[in-house]
Amino acid sequence: MPSVSNAPAAVASATSVSIAQLQDFVARVLTAVGMPEPDARTVGAIIAEADARGADAHGVFRLPAYVKRIRAGGMNMRPDIRIVEERAGSALLDGDNGIGHLIMKKAADLAVQKARYTGVAWVGARMSNHAGPAGIYARMPLRHGMIGIYMAVGSANHMPPWGGTEMLLSTNPIAIAVPGHSRPPIVLDMATTNAAYGKVKAKAQRGETMPEGWMVGRDGKPLLDPKRSNEGFLLPIGGAKGYGLALMFGLLAGTLNGAAFGKDVVDFNRDYATTTNTGHTVIAVDVEAFMPLREFEEQVDDIWAQMKSSPRLPGWDEIRLPGEQSHRTFEERAAHGVPIHAELRTALDALAESVGVAPLDG
Amino acid sequence: MPSVSNAPAAVASATSVSIAQLQDFVARVLTAVGMPEPDARTVGAIIAEADARGADAHGVFRLPAYVKRIRAGGMNMRPDIRIVEERAGSALLDGDNGIGHLIMKKAADLAVQKARYTGVAWVGARMSNHAGPAGIYARMPLRHGMIGIYMAVGSANHMPPWGGTEMLLSTNPIAIAVPGHSRPPIVLDMATTNAAYGKVKAKAQRGETMPEGWMVGRDGKPLLDPKRSNEGFLLPIGGAKGYGLALMFGLLAGTLNGAAFGKDVVDFNRDYATTTNTGHTVIAVDVEAFMPLREFEEQVDDIWAQMKSSPRLPGWDEIRLPGEQSHRTFEERAAHGVPIHAELRTALDALAESVGVAPLDG
Numbered sequence: 001m002p003s004v005s006n007a008p009a010a011v012a013s014a015t016s017v018s019i020a021q022l023q024d025f026v027a028r029v030l031t032a033v034g035m036p037e038p039d040a041r042t043v044g045a046i047i048a049e050a051d052a053r054g055a056d057a058h059g060v061f062r063l064p065a066y067v068k069r070i071r072a073g074g075m076n077m078r079p080d081i082r083i084v085e086e087r088a089g090s091a092l093l094d095g096d097n098g099i100g101h102l103i104m105k106k107a108a109d110l111a112v113q114k115a116r117y118t119g120v121a122w123v124g125a126r127m128s129n130h131a132g133p134a135g136i137y138a139r140m141p142l143r144h145g146m147i148g149i150y151m152a153v154g155s156a157n158h159m160p161p162w163g164g165t166e167m168l169l170s171t172n173p174i175a176i177a178v179p180g181h182s183r184p185p186i187v188l189d190m191a192t193t194n195a196a197y198g199k200v201k202a203k204a205q206r207g208e209t210m211p212e213g214w215m216v217g218r219d220g221k222p223l224l225d226p227k228r229s230n231e232g233f234l235l236p237i238g239g240a241k242g243y244g245l246a247l248m249f250g251l252l253a254g255t256l257n258g259a260a261f262g263k264d265v266v267d268f269n270r271d272y273a274t275t276t277n278t279g280h281t282v283i284a285v286d287v288e289a290f291m292p293l294r295e296f297e298e299q300v301d302d303i304w305a306q307m308k309s310s311p312r313l314p315g316w317d318e319i320r321l322p323g324e325q326s327h328r329t330f331e332e333r334a335a336h337g338v339p340i341h342a343e344l345r346t347a348l349d350a351l352a353e354s355v356g357v358a359p360l361d362g
Numbered sequence: 363m364p365s366v367s368n369a370p371a372a373v374a375s376a377t378s379v380s381i382a383q384l385q386d387f388v389a390r391v392l393t394a395v396g397m398p399e400p401d402a403r404t405v406g407a408i409i410a411e412a413d414a415r416g417a418d419a420h421g422v423f424r425l426p427a428y429v430k431r432i433r434a435g436g437m438n439m440r441p442d443i444r445i446v447e448e449r450a451g452s453a454l455l456d457g458d459n460g461i462g463h464l465i466m467k468k469a470a471d472l473a474v475q476k477a478r479y480t481g482v483a484w485v486g487a488r489m490s491n492h493a494g495p496a497g498i499y500a501r502m503p504l505r506h507g508m509i510g511i512y513m514a515v516g517s518a519n520h521m522p523p524w525g526g527t528e529m530l531l532s533t534n535p536i537a538i539a540v541p542g543h544s545r546p547p548i549v550l551d552m553a554t555t556n557a558a559y560g561k562v563k564a565k566a567q568r569g570e571t572m573p574e575g576w577m578v579g580r581d582g583k584p585l586l587d588p589k590r591s592n593e594g595f596l597l598p599i600g601g602a603k604g605y606g607l608a609l610m611f612g613l614l615a616g617t618l619n620g621a622a623f624g625k626d627v628v629d630f631n632r633d634y635a636t637t638t639n640t641g642h643t644v645i646a647v648d649v650e651a652f653m654p655l656r657e658f659e660e661q662v663d664d665i666w667a668q669m670k671s672s673p674r675l676p677g678w679d680e681i682r683l684p685g686e687q688s689h690r691t692f693e694e695r696a697a698h699g700v701p702i703h704a705e706l707r708t709a710l711d712a713l714a715e716s717v718g719v720a721p722l723d724g
Contacts, residue, residue, distance in 0.1 A: 085651060085652055085653070086481075087479070087480055087481030087648075087651045088450055088451065088479065088480040088481065089450065089451035089477075089480035089481050089482050089483070090480065090481025090482045090647075090648075090651045090652070091481075092651075092652050092653075115451075117449070117450065118449055118450045118451035118452065118480050119448075119449035119450065119451050119452025119453075119484065120451050120452045120482060120483065120484040120645075121451070121482065122481065122482040122647060124652060147614070147618070160672055161669040161672050161681045162681070162682070163674055163675055163678040163680070163681045163682070164669070164672030164673060164674055164675065164678075164681045165672060165673045165674065165675055166672035166673055168668055168669060168672060176610040176614070178610065178613050178614075186609070186610070186613065188606040188607070188609070188610050190600075190603045190606060190607075194600055218675075219675075219676060220675040220676055220677070237599045237600025237603050237604065238552075238556055238599025238600055238604060240682075240684075241552045241599050242599065242600060244550040244552060244684040245550070245552075247548070247550070247665075247669070247683075247684065248538040248540065248548070248550050248684070250665075251540050251548065251662060251665065252509070252538070252540075252647075255658065255661050255662060255665060256509070256647075256649065256652050256653070256658065257652065258652075258653055261665065262664075262665050262668045262669075263668055283482075285452075285484060285614075285618075286449075286452075287618065289447060289449045289452045289454075290447055290452070290454050290486060290618050290619065290620075291447070291454075291618070291620055296617065296618065299617050300613060300617060302624075303609075303612075303613065303617060303623065303624050306530055306624045306625055307523040307526070307530060307609070307624075310522055310523050310526030310527060310528035310530060311526060311527045311528055312525055312526055312527065313525055313526065313527055313580075313581075313582040314581060314582055315582070316525040316526075318525070319523050319524070319525045319526045320524070320525070320602075321609075322602075322606040322609065322610070
């Protein structure tokens, strides 16, 4: 059955660790390579939450690459994250080339603080870096009774403009999170391409072919072999429409923030030393500026129930809401631990040894 | 060549009218059915602009249906459009069942006024009605050096949740407009379905079949005959992703505003008497809250040039930016008039006669 969110693949030969163990491990690795401990714990909590919510390709899996970038001098361990432009309902942060998680948490906190007074607040950031899954930051305003929206310029270009062949666009994602009352929040977290690049790499690792629609070659013909992915590019959702969304999110989260977009985007998987100047934006909308929170949440629950109870197409056993799968994964992993498959475990053990800290427990 | 925006179909046996003639005609029809003249001129200007920009399915073509609704008592000609919730950067308007154009122009004006101080402003509306093309309202902040964003709950449900068969969602559109300096603004205006319902109706009129991907039947199989469109439903862009976008835009522009969404949406093409309680939202972002306007506009021009100069796929003669086709159409129609094809002319002549005003000149 097609899935609304990124369902984690069933993992063979995996061992489990608790969310707290995962956070501790990330924190001690980052502390060992020079990050102040409070910052390392903040980043550790976000990365562990990413894994716990099933965003496996955006969690601890990325830690070796972050450390590689830090060692290559491509990321600042003691950034002076500061507000460079500010109005009552808006701000622009300069992240001073710090890790994205830290910068975007500050952006979300600031947006919430401002929206409490202005109703809505929009906080952008430049000079940032990869920050993990979009949904994490859209979720941050939820506990304050607010709706969260997040947009980013992706960290490598994998898509041309519609009709072109030069890779000028990334998978520029958007996430939108809306609180429910007795149901989980509804959280959309999506790339503007049919498949995220991480899914292509996963197909290659497993020796599988890609379905038609994920990628085309420079001749415009379907590209099905994921091992040849560097000969082609990702396709946007809805053709010209997904191209348009990727472009607009790039202008809003990149250009407007003075961050990289288009030709200026540094491929963070190939170049570990150059400053990426990644741009992201968080928007917080205070529900109480429009209606009583409880009333809104109950109406969101009602919409959830309406969608859920629709008759189904042949072959479908369930209708899902955006974020529902991620919510279930979180409940499961909070209770029984986060699976770490053997290959990832080996990589994390090697990382621990190389920075001189204890390996991941569990 | 696939088009980024809705290119107007080539029109046989059309006569042309000026934008001013079109505005005057709309204004006198609406005045004749009870709208105060200043309001009728405001709506006339917006409807004429819709036609001039090539949004033919959202312009004067809709006027007979608006009049039908007015006569059925389904729309209030003298609405008391008022702010019911307000903070420094946000507001909620109650449109008092007025025509959508009037309400959303007030929403855009208010958003611009607020964003000048707060950096960003978010103005929602409930108790509104169909307002024409999304792009019109996203464009309104442009002349103030601002970025505009518009979202709406569509005026009839044509799509089920992903995997379902009950039509609980509309084509819920989004428009985003970003100013350029020596280039036209970049303006995305899109439905969250692969095809807007108007395109299906146009295919039926021309006796053509639909391409695969536009619609499926209740069995989930492709539906290609547009005359059988009531046996199936529209498909969202990118499958579950487009479903997610339609759902989130519905929660933001409908539920948050206390407007109809889901089962409550009234099909405005079948029921002319019931209050639709349409919801829409306009967001204005003051560029100067982030960087000098001129600097931003020049960077947007540079992104335009980057996209435009990409090498092309075989068979493509041009790469387009969102809004480019609409801009060209506007230049052409401002100079040479808006084509009114014979069938539409007949409908407008009948309308003029029935309300007792002079027909459309030209």
